[in-house]
Amino acid sequence: MSSSIPAVLQLASTLSLLASGSFQHTVGNDFLIGMSQSATCRVVQRVAKEMELKLCPEHINFSPDQSVLCMEHFCTKFRIPGVIGCVDGTHFGLQKPTENKHMFFNRKGYHSLNSMIICDHQHIITAILSKYGRAAHDSFVWKHSDERRLLEQMYTNNSFRNGWLLGDSGYSLEPWCITPYRNPADGSPESKFNEVHSSARCIVERTIGTLKARWKIVCHDKRSRYSPVKMALFGNVCAALHNICIKFKVPMYTEKDFNIESVTMEVETSNHTQPNKIGEKIRNQIKTSLYQSM
Numbered sequence: 001m002s003s004s005i006p007a008v009l010q011l012a013s014t015l016s017l018l019a020s021g022s023f024q025h026t027v028g029n030d031f032l033i034g035m036s037q038s039a040t041c042r043v044v045q046r047v048a049k050e051m052e053l054k055l056c057p058e059h060i061n062f063s064p065d066q067s068v069l070c071m072e073h074f075c076t077k078f079r080i081p082g083v084i085g086c087v088d089g090t091h092f093g094l095q096k097p098t099e100n101k102h103m104f105f106n107r108k109g110y111h112s113l114n115s116m117i118i119c120d121h122q123h124i125i126t127a128i129l130s131k132y133g134r135a136a137h138d139s140f141v142w143k144h145s146d147e148r149r150l151l152e153q154m155y156t157n158n159s160f161r162n163g164w165l166l167g168d169s170g171y172s173l174e175p176w177c178i179t180p181y182r183n184p185a186d187g188s189p190e191s192k193f194n195e196v197h198s199s200a201r202c203i204v205e206r207t208i209g210t211l212k213a214r215w216k217i218v219c220h221d222k223r224s225r226y227s228p229v230k231m232a233l234f235g236n237v238c239a240a241l242h243n244i245c246i247k248f249k250v251p252m253y254t255e256k257d258f259n260i261e262s263v264t265m266e267v268e269t270s271n272h273t274q275p276n277k278i279g280e281k282i283r284n285q286i287k288t289s290l291y292q293s294m
Helices: 007-020 024-028 037-059 068-078 138-143 146-156 189-214 228-247 274-293
Strands: 083-093 112-119 125-133 164-166
Touching (some): 007 037, 007 228, 037 228, 068 083, 068 189, 083 189, 083 228, 112 138, 112 189, 112 228, 125 138, 125 228, 164 189, 189 228
Parallel strands (some): 083 164
Antiparallel strands (some): 083 112, 112 125
């Protein structure tokens, strides 16, 4: 019974699995742990659920109206005002699901979750959503996220109108999510805006790279042997642990320590809705300000 295993050993085996991304029997056979595969499986499941319950609410918080320092960072460094963070999607590899496997099959030829990550200027993950398979587009995941609903509600209620996330062209341009221009001419103000936008948004790519370097269970190269539900659980726990590492100043990995997952810029589909028109106006104002300051 897992209850007879010392708590410190249960925690150690769980952290070992998350950090190494190894097989459960390999983790259990470690001479410092010494548990069977079945015992390791029970322990990891129980401890991970407890960590998600206790750690995630405390260490993963999306609070747009408390993002003053983040706004100041992006405004000072990139001259883009109002930035409360950056959003991007990434792969969490899976075993082939038994149900709806086509929803998890990605264009790279394996099964995965499409996990949405939002981070701030300190690489802290403020939101993670691993509910959908990689067949779901980034914009679909974003549209059905609690974070987008919150931003839309705050904007509609006029309680928060001067803050937005930066996303690539896989996301819809909205007052609360600013994306690059589509196919700008070389040397144009739109092209200059895209360059600055890309430089600023790189922080979410580095955050994802650091997350996967520290916690290899979510590294897409591992092609994890776990179900979508369990991988979503692991992803949430690893995001909380990532933030804890930052809080306690655990040294960050540098770019030469790992390969940052390449991000494909997908063509933005403009639907010319009212939010899209307002987003265009905000983006144009930022573009004009940037171009005049160059």
